[in-house]
Amino acid sequence: MLSLTLTALLFGLSAGFAPGPLTTLVISQTLRYDSREGLKVALSPLITDLPIIAVSLWIVDQAASLQLFLAVISVVGGLYLLRIGWQSMRIQPVVLDITPRLPHSLRQGVLINGTSPNPYLFWFTIGAPILLEALHQSTTHAGLFLAGFYLMLIGGKMVIALITGRVRSFLTGASYLWTMRLLGLLLAGYGLHLLDQGVTRFLGM
Numbered sequence: 001m002l003s004l005t006l007t008a009l010l011f012g013l014s015a016g017f018a019p020g021p022l023t024t025l026v027i028s029q030t031l032r033y034d035s036r037e038g039l040k041v042a043l044s045p046l047i048t049d050l051p052i053i054a055v056s057l058w059i060v061d062q063a064a065s066l067q068l069f070l071a072v073i074s075v076v077g078g079l080y081l082l083r084i085g086w087q088s089m090r091i092q093p094v095v096l097d098i099t100p101r102l103p104h105s106l107r108q109g110v111l112i113n114g115t116s117p118n119p120y121l122f123w124f125t126i127g128a129p130i131l132l133e134a135l136h137q138s139t140t141h142a143g144l145f146l147a148g149f150y151l152m153l154i155g156g157k158m159v160i161a162l163i164t165g166r167v168r169s170f171l172t173g174a175s176y177l178w179t180m181r182l183l184g185l186l187l188a189g190y191g192l193h194l195l196d197q198g199v200t201r202f203l204g205m
Contacts, residue, residue, distance in 0.1 A: 004134055004141055008148030010190070014183045015122070015149075016156015017176075018088060021112045026157050029105045030164045037105040038161025042154050044109030045119070049150075052119050056128035067201055070129070074198030077125035081191030088184025126194070 017023070022041065030038030063069040113119060127149075134141040 001141060001144065004130070005144055005148050007130065007190075008145045009152050010183075010186055011122075011126070012149040012152025013156055014084070014088065014187050015118075016153045017160065017180060017183065018084065019180075020118060021116050022109060023157060023160065025105075025108055025112050026161050027164050029108070030161045033105075035161045035165030038164065039158055040105035041109035041112075042157035042161055044106060044113050045150065045153060047106075047110050048114040049119055049123070052123050053127070053131070056120075056123040057131060059124070060128040061132055067204070071198045071201035073125045073129065074194050074201060077129075078191045078194030078196075078198060080121050080125055081187050081194060085184040085186075085188030085191055088180045088187065090184075 022044065026038045026041045029041050060073070131142055131145055134145045
């Protein structure tokens with residue numbers, strides 16, 4: 001259970017602080033208006049991710065007995081983590097367009113997150129297999145994984161909104177850049193682990 005919780009916290013923290021369309025919207029809404037608008041954007045995964053999780057769980061569960069399928073998603077998931085880990089290690093200060101416009105922060109967050117490939121790639125290749133394994137142990141394990149992941153994901157974006165509202169130089173500072181580089185290194189390590197699992201499954205077929 002400890003390993004599962006730590007995995008959820010790592011993925012959630014990395015997603016929460018990682019640069020991307022949703023993080024950019026959190027920051028831009030905060031700079032345009034105030035931290036409250038950024039916080040609204042941060043909540044959008046609670047709306048968009050539920051159907052993604054449900055569909056990915058169903059598909060992965062239906063194909064769970066196919067070793068080729070498991071090998072493929074392990075390799076794809078590993079490559080995806082290596083890519084975002086590499087991007088995090090090469091992170092640069094955030095540059096934003098903050099042209100004034102009407103807020104509609106939550107709606108914009110839902111649209112941005114719902115059309116971004118990141119939640120789909122994560123849940124279909126990484127999140128759903130881990131969640132299914134947790135469900136096979138108990139609903140408590142699965143609940144802890146989801147709670148830990150979304151606590152860090154949403155909490156991380158809320159922290160960005162709050163800090164950006166008070167200290168606008170946060171995203172260009174060394175602490176943010178080095179935190180993301182460290183998280184990127186950890187994600188790359190987990191990506192290599194998934195690749196190893198995928199190759200092992202291919203060899204075992």
